[in-house]
Amino acid sequence: MRHIRPRRRSATRFVGQVAAWGVIVGVTASIAAAVAAPRLAGATPYAVLSGSMTPTYGVGALVVTRDVDPATLGVGDVVTYQLRSGEPQTATHRVVAVRQQLDGEREFITQGDANAAADPLPVRPVQIRGEVWYSVPYLGYAHTWLDPGQRGLAITVVAALLFGYAAVMLAGAARDRVRVRRAIV
Structure with missing residues (x-):
């Protein structure tokens, strides 16, 4: 049985992941505030x-x-x-x-x-x-730049990108898990 040392994450990778999650949370919150909440509440x-x-x-x-x-x-x-x-x-x-x-x-x-x-x-x-x-604050700029049809398209594109990013992250985690299992066996 081979012993595998856990890889250390570099500070750059960690900062990159924190920044990516910050963007995801920010975009999701913006969409919720600008589209979902008003639509659900009739506002x-x-x-x-x-x-x-x-x-x-x-x-x-x-x-x-x-x-x-x-x-x-x-x-x-x-x-x-x-x-x-x-x-x-x-x-x-x-x-x-x-x-x-x-x-x-x-x-x-x-x-x-x-x-x-x-x-x-x-x-x-x-x-x-x-x-x-x-x-x-500032979300009104996007509201004025895009007409209603473009807003719908922009929301669809952003949602697709977020789901795509999540899929890539899940695939990477699954790949790493398989590598660790193979190395242990």
Whole structure:
């Protein structure tokens, strides 16, 4: 029977593996935050395109909003709303005042955290797309660079690469295990 000394891992290989796992965990967490969690919860991701909410949400952040009953909103809540009712352009700002109109409908006065003054037009409940649930810094850049079809393709490619990496790691571990068994016998 031959005695085999266990191979020592080089520091470079160890650092490489730690870095690879860091990338895998980071990519997986990003996908979960940007795609899986919003889809499962019925929420909607939006990219922050201006600095009006700095430092709370910086340019390039991804804010995820979920549906909210406008009757439950109050001062301090951060909402995403249509700039003009029925149009796709949105903004994400903080509610700084709530007013009651003569017909009983509520309206919200909003303001960006970095802005010196409130927004010029009040926001009607029909314009509210949701209340901010959470945000992920810098992930909004990827959201704006890719259209919805490209996002789906990018997620598929990243998932395939992660599974491929896992398969290579498992195959390498199995190969090493076989070598050790052969050497012992």
